[in-house]
Every structure is written in structure tokens, then in C-alpha cells.
Amino acid sequence: MGGTSLVVPVILQDTTVVRPPTMRTLWRFLRWMIQTDPRYSIVLLVLQFATGLLPAASIWVMRALFDRSLAVYEGNLPVEDMLVWIALWVVLALAHEVFRLELFFLLVDRLKQELEDRLLTQLQRKASVLRLETFERADFHDVLRRAQEAASPGFFLSLIGEIHTIITGMLTVVSVALVVGLWNPLLLIAIALVSVPPPLARVLQEKNTFYLKREQTQRERLRAYLERILTERAAAKEVRVFNLGSSLLGWWGYLYWQVADRLFQQKRSQTLVNIFLASFSLAGLAAGIGWSAWAVANGGLSPGQFAAMMVALQQVSTHVDLVFWRFGYLANRLLYVADLFTYLDLGPEEPKDGVPIDNVGEIPIAATSLSFRYPQAERPAIDDISFTIQPGERVALVGANGSGKTSLVKVLLGLFHPTQGKVLYGDVDLNRMDRNGLWDQSAAVFQDYTRFAFSLGENIGLGRTERMGDQAAVERAAHQGGAAPIAEQLPERYHTLLTKEFAGGTELSGGEWQRVAISRGFMRNASLIVLDEPTASLDPQAEADVFRRFLAMSGERTTIVVSHRLGSARLCDRILVLKEGRLLENGTHGELLSQGGEYARLWALQAQWYGEGEGGR
Ligand SMILES: Nc1ncnc2c1ncn2[C@@H]1O[C@H](COP(=O)(O)OP(=O)(O)OP(=O)(O)O)[C@@H](O)[C@H]1O
Ligand SMILES: [Mg+2]
Structure with a gap:
């Protein structure tokens, strides 16, 4: 047989x-x-x-x-x-x-x-x-x-x-x-x-x-x-x-x-x-x-x-x-x-007791000849990248699927360790830093965020467990991240269980889940915000709302946003264009357009799609 x-x-x-x-x-x-x-x-x-x-x-x-x-x-x-x-x-x-x-x-x-x-x-x-x-x-x-x-x-x-x-x-x-x-x-x-x-x-x-x-x-x-x-x-x-x-x-x-x-x-x-x-x-x-x-x-x-x-x-x-x-x-x-x-x-373990940094939002973040390769991978996901992000700056990462955007933000957050080069927060190497301290001061919304089988309120409150019971804080975050309208429609509002696998639960749509994940990020009083395609499943109105609130909040915070929608990227102070793990372009929307490189090409492509009467296919 x-x-x-x-x-x-x-x-x-x-x-x-x-x-x-x-x-x-x-x-x-x-x-x-x-x-x-x-x-x-x-x-x-x-x-x-x-x-x-x-x-x-x-x-x-x-x-x-x-x-x-x-x-x-x-x-x-x-x-x-x-x-x-x-x-x-x-x-x-x-x-x-x-x-x-x-x-x-x-x-x-x-x-x-x-x-x-x-x-x-x-x-x-x-x-x-x-x-x-x-x-x-x-x-x-x-x-x-x-x-x-x-x-x-x-x-x-x-x-x-x-x-x-x-x-x-x-x-x-x-x-x-x-x-x-x-x-x-x-x-x-x-x-x-x-x-x-x-x-x-x-x-x-x-x-x-x-x-x-x-x-x-x-x-x-x-x-x-x-x-x-x-x-x-x-x-x-x-x-x-x-x-x-x-x-x-x-x-x-x-x-x-x-x-x-x-x-x-x-x-x-x-x-x-x-x-x-x-x-x-x-x-x-x-x-x-x-x-x-x-x-x-x-x-x-x-x-x-x-x-x-x-x-x-x-x-x-x-x-x-x-x-x-x-x-x-x-x-x-x-x-x-x-x-x-x-x-x-098994090893290696995360280093313990690093140098504490308590003002992440006020120092520049720099990558110097940064490379990262996944275990058992043949080619690096990030290949010899250098750039600096100024405190309070809003930076967009753009690039094709697989160009290394998610990998880069994970390395910048100290989740993955560089295989070469380093990440500097101020003048401290991230490898020597107290990562828990860094994570305490950051809010990250990942592309593959987790859908916890808890209530709506808890899903948001988990962004900051010590304030999970603070209903006002949860509702504020829900409002900022766009989850507030969802609560209005649920039978038990913030207490509704978000899963079908346990009795009494309900399920959300992809975009609704994404708003919950964003709201979870807003729970944190973070000075470094990292958003990996936070709006990919959002409808245009929701996306515009989220970005508007983000931009209103940033200023004293450093923000890194990954987005395929160049219309959103354009709202950032600076744009980094990645291709096959390398940093191809680095500049403002205007600078990159006038350079006429990859970004200009992608912009033209999207403009063709969204533009009126330009007859793109
Ligand atoms: N866990 C992993 N193990 C091995 N290789 C990986 C892993 N995750 C991603 N890669 C590879 O690393 C490269 C960069 O992936 P990454 O997820 O950073 O891309 P991305 O720019 O975020 O893409 P997308 O726009 O699709 O989210 C890809 O070639 C991918 O195949
Ligand atoms: Mg990605």
C-alpha cells in the first residue's frame, strides 16, 4: 500500500x-x-x-x-x-x-x-x-x-x-x-x-x-x-x-x-x-x-x-x-x-542586563552596514544597509514584497540580531542595550499581529497589561486606532469575546481585526512607534482616519511605517526604498520623485491605477 x-x-x-x-x-x-x-x-x-x-x-x-x-x-x-x-x-x-x-x-x-x-x-x-x-x-x-x-x-x-x-x-x-x-x-x-x-x-x-x-x-x-x-x-x-x-x-x-x-x-x-x-x-x-x-x-x-x-x-x-x-x-x-x-x-539566549536607555524618542536611531540573514536561509533578508532616523522623525519604508521591510523593523526593534553591522540608539549599540527597556517605550503593530481569543477590551488592553482594567484608557486607544465603532456593534461591546472557538464568541472581519491591533498599539504611551502595514486591510476612509490620528500624535515620537500605499508614505518626513534587502533610495517624497528612480516608478504606477483618465491597466 x-x-x-x-x-x-x-x-x-x-x-x-x-x-x-x-x-x-x-x-x-x-x-x-x-x-x-x-x-x-x-x-x-x-x-x-x-x-x-x-x-x-x-x-x-x-x-x-x-x-x-x-x-x-x-x-x-x-x-x-x-x-x-x-x-x-x-x-x-x-x-x-x-x-x-x-x-x-x-x-x-x-x-x-x-x-x-x-x-x-x-x-x-x-x-x-x-x-x-x-x-x-x-x-x-x-x-x-x-x-x-x-x-x-x-x-x-x-x-x-x-x-x-x-x-x-x-x-x-x-x-x-x-x-x-x-x-x-x-x-x-x-x-x-x-x-x-x-x-x-x-x-x-x-x-x-x-x-x-x-x-x-x-x-x-x-x-x-x-x-x-x-x-x-x-x-x-x-x-x-x-x-x-x-x-x-x-x-x-x-x-x-x-x-x-x-x-x-x-x-x-x-x-x-x-x-x-x-x-x-x-x-x-x-x-x-x-x-x-x-x-x-x-x-x-x-x-x-x-x-x-x-x-x-x-x-x-x-x-x-x-x-x-x-x-x-x-x-x-x-x-x-x-x-x-x-x-x-539551546542557545543563544537574549543578553541580560543591558545598558538602560530611557529616552528612546529623543535620540537618533542609526543602522550601520546592517545585514540580517534568517537561520537556514540562503541569502540575507537585509543586506548592508546604512541610514539614520532623527528623533521625532516619521519614516516610511517602501518596497516590493520580500524586499526586507518587516525584517528590517524587527532588527531595529532588537527582535532579531544583526548578522553584520549594528543598530545604534544614540551611541549605544542595540546589542548592548536593555531590550526590555526599549520595548517598554515602543509600540509595534506587526503585519502578522495576533488575534487573541479574549474580549475586544482585553485584545486592546493587552497593549499595556497594567492598564488593561482601565476602561477609559482602552476606549481612548480604541478610538485612536479605529476600533471604537466595532464595539458599538457588538452585543456586549468591549466585553464581547473575539473568537468562534469558545462559546459566546463572535468573529471580526480582517479589517476590523486590524483596527483592534492598531488600537492595541495605541494603548502604549510609546516614544517609538513601528507600524508594519497597519492599514493593509483597512477601507480608504479608515486608513485616512488612522493616518490622520497618527500624524497628530507623532512629533515627539519617532515613527517608522511600512506601507505599500505610497499615498500614505508620502505623508511621512522621509521615505526609504528597499529592494532585495538593499537600501535603494532615501529621501523626501519630492526628492525621490525628482530622482526618477524606483520610488518615482512605483509612484507613477500607483498614480496610473488611481489617477483619472490615464488609462492604466
Ligand atoms: N522566517 C523567515 N525565514 C526565512 N526567510 C524569511 C523569513 N521571513 C522572511 N524571509 C525572507 O526574507 C526576505 C524579506 O522578507 P520580509 O518579510 O522582510 O519582506 P517584506 O518586505 O516585509 O515583504 P512584504 O511586503 O511581503 O511584507 C524574503 O525574501 C523572505 O523570503
Ligand atoms: Mg512585511
Whole structure:
């Protein structure tokens, strides 16, 4: 069912998988666990060691019981002599039960809570300090997604459970083998025959399983994505209009069968190997039993030892199986832990404690030979740009789609770090500045602003959370940004929930949303205003209103506006024209027109469209 002739998007095609170091991750996790709560972790580990040794001790006691019961049966020993061994057996069994069923879960529950708490805190802290560029990387989202899985409820519980099974299982195997080996070293060979082949196979199989599992996690993410676009509200219209349903389903099936086919093939060959090895083990077991029976007949082994050995063989094979079976799970889970650590190690982080600047509106902002390239991008989005913006100046950025306008404003705001050159606020390099201080004094309305699933008032008030409850401030901002008329039409005015995904919500049009985003910008008492196409979806009247209010407000504020509508750009003091990441022209509307360059060309083009009787097409 491969469906290989299907044309699939690039994202569904194969990617290489790198295997993280399993053992190193395991050690690091154990260290991390002990650091989180040294007391509980160490008690847990000590108890695990003790439980691992218990089966060997019981076998020792069992053998004494068997031999003594025979002696009692033959009349060579008073029956009271067995009592102390029975008592010992009871103590061992009780210790095992108490720990396995009660203490273990008590300890692990507490540890789990602490690990989850520490992890979530660290995950959030990391997301808040990582440089914004990191979020532009696809591999970052892969890692983040898997790191979050490690934080899902129950993850640590089963992880610790698996480590527990493995530690106690291995100790059991080794100690039981030693006890039996003390009676007769040849028995060790029988034990080895029974226990070694299956784990050997598992070790080999585990490697293949890893690659398959890892590929699966990527594909599962993709499948989840496809399922989402098939069902989500935002995509539903395009799915219908472009008739995407069958293609999306086809890709979904393609992914599904790619994984399923390979899983099945792998399972098939593993099953054959495992059947063969199981037979081999059983043969070893039979040989061991036969040989022991023969040894009992010859007096080389006591009947108690024979009986105890049967139990020992059983114990060993059960535990070996358990250990390796669980090891497969553990290795898989450790992949997520490895991602978790990869995530927590991610850098670079935003610099802390920069130079504070408290008068952003009163100092010039300069770019000197500024370049910026997105992570994993081939060419720079901004290429060797230099200019200065005077305090209080209103600057327009114009240029074709993809010319670097949005990237430039993000670099100017310190959201992205220049790959070359610098941004200066006054004479301080933005890299050394306290960015939080800068953001406190700026208002930015981005092209891809966020539509929060909160009320209208909250959507605006979020521009300045400490004044979110100040209705007068919210309404003032709404008036300035053009959202006030929207409130008039909503059933609960500013308290209306702006989403359809929760009950009682409503939805706004694209242009209405944009007015909300602009109003959010107006919430701030900012001395630097950055507007990235704030009016793209606004009707001409709304656009004119917004600009009029902007210009009335600016003067003591520095304003940077990105706009494709040159009519708006014209109202600014100066215009910067970008093309393919480079600064092509820099001057006032009049200067640029008389230069007769790119701006003049674009102006003529728009004038043709809007102009009367000039017959443009
Ligand atoms: N996240 C990203 N990762 C990689 N490259 C990007 C990313 N965002 C933008 N680019 C690239 O950087 C260049 C500049 O993009 P930018 O968004 O700055 O253009 P723009 O001038 O704002 O365009 P528009 O008018 O369409 O908004 C484009 O070539 C684009 O392909
Ligand atoms: Mg843009």
C-alpha cells in the first residue's frame, strides 16, 4: 500500500535522522533527577538495589527450605528447625511486596511532581529567553514539540518505572546467577544459554526500531498537521474551494502507510528471529534441567539445589526478558528526554542586563552596514544597509514584497540580531542595550499581529497589561486606532469575546481585526512607534482616519511605517526604498520623485491605477 507514485509536498519527503546518545542521556537524566530531589531519589535508588537483590536471597532461602523439608521427611531433622527459614522467607516476601506495591509509588509520585514542576518552569524560562530567530527554525519546533511530550502527565512516572524495572531486573539476574554459580559453575552456562540470545537480538533490533520510531515522530507531527488542516475552521474554506480534501487525505494515507508498511516488515523479520531464539533458549533450558537431574542422581547437586535452580532459571529468564523489553521502551522514551535536554541547552539566549536607555524618542536611531540573514536561509533578508532616523522623525519604508521591510523593523526593534553591522540608539549599540527597556517605550503593530481569543477590551488592553482594567484608557486607544465603532456593534461591546472557538464568541472581519491591533498599539504611551502595514486591510476612509490620528500624535515620537500605499508614505518626513534587502533610495517624497528612480516608478504606477483618465491597466 505504498502509494509511491503520489506527488507529495517537499515536507513529506525523507529527512535524515540522527541518533542521540542513549546512555549519556540516561546518566544525565539520573543526575537531573537526583538534583531535583536528592533525598527521595537516593532513597529510591537504595531501595531499588535492595529489591533487585531480594530474589537471589529468596532462592537461597528456598533451597534451604527444600533441603530441610527433605531431611525432616527422612526423619533426620526436627521440624522446628524449619521455622526460622520460613520466617526469613516471609520477611523477604513482605519486604518485596511493601516496596514494590507501596513505597515505590509513594516515592515516585512525589518525584514525578517535582520533576514535572521543574521541567515546566525550565521549558517556559527557556522559551522566554531564547532569541527570536530560533523560532524561525523548523528543527527548533521539532525539538520543542518532543520536549513538551516529556512534560506530558505520566511521562516521568513511566520513565522512572522503566528505569526501576531495568535496575532491579539486572541486579536480580546477576545475583541469582551468582548464587546458582556458587553451587555449580556449570549451571552458569545453562543460565547463559537461556538468557543471552534474546537480549542480544533485542540489542540489534532496538537500533532499527530507533530509526523507525524517530521517523515516525516526524511523520506523526506531519499527520497531525494534515488532520488539523482537514478539520480546522480557518482552512475549511480553502479546502473546499480548491478541493483539497482528497489530496490531503491522500497525503495522510501516504504517510500512514509509509510508516505502517515499514513497521510491519520490520516486525515480520524480528518475529522470525525471535521464534528461532526462543527455541534455542528453550533447548538450553531443557539441557540445563536434564543435566541437573542427572547431577542430582549422581549426588553432585542436592534436591533442594535442584528445585531452587528451577526457580532460578525461571526468574532469570523472566527478568532478562523484562529488562530488555523495558529497555526498548526506555530507549524510546530517552529520545524525548534527549530532546528535552537539547531544548534546555539551546542557545543563544537574549543578553541580560543591558545598558538602560530611557529616552528612546529623543535620540537618533542609526543602522550601520546592517545585514540580517534568517537561520537556514540562503541569502540575507537585509543586506548592508546604512541610514539614520532623527528623533521625532516619521519614516516610511517602501518596497516590493520580500524586499526586507518587516525584517528590517524587527532588527531595529532588537527582535532579531544583526548578522553584520549594528543598530545604534544614540551611541549605544542595540546589542548592548536593555531590550526590555526599549520595548517598554515602543509600540509595534506587526503585519502578522495576533488575534487573541479574549474580549475586544482585553485584545486592546493587552497593549499595556497594567492598564488593561482601565476602561477609559482602552476606549481612548480604541478610538485612536479605529476600533471604537466595532464595539458599538457588538452585543456586549468591549466585553464581547473575539473568537468562534469558545462559546459566546463572535468573529471580526480582517479589517476590523486590524483596527483592534492598531488600537492595541495605541494603548502604549510609546516614544517609538513601528507600524508594519497597519492599514493593509483597512477601507480608504479608515486608513485616512488612522493616518490622520497618527500624524497628530507623532512629533515627539519617532515613527517608522511600512506601507505599500505610497499615498500614505508620502505623508511621512522621509521615505526609504528597499529592494532585495538593499537600501535603494532615501529621501523626501519630492526628492525621490525628482530622482526618477524606483520610488518615482512605483509612484507613477500607483498614480496610473488611481489617477483619472490615464488609462492604466
Ligand atoms: N522566517 C523567515 N525565514 C526565512 N526567510 C524569511 C523569513 N521571513 C522572511 N524571509 C525572507 O526574507 C526576505 C524579506 O522578507 P520580509 O518579510 O522582510 O519582506 P517584506 O518586505 O516585509 O515583504 P512584504 O511586503 O511581503 O511584507 C524574503 O525574501 C523572505 O523570503
Ligand atoms: Mg512585511
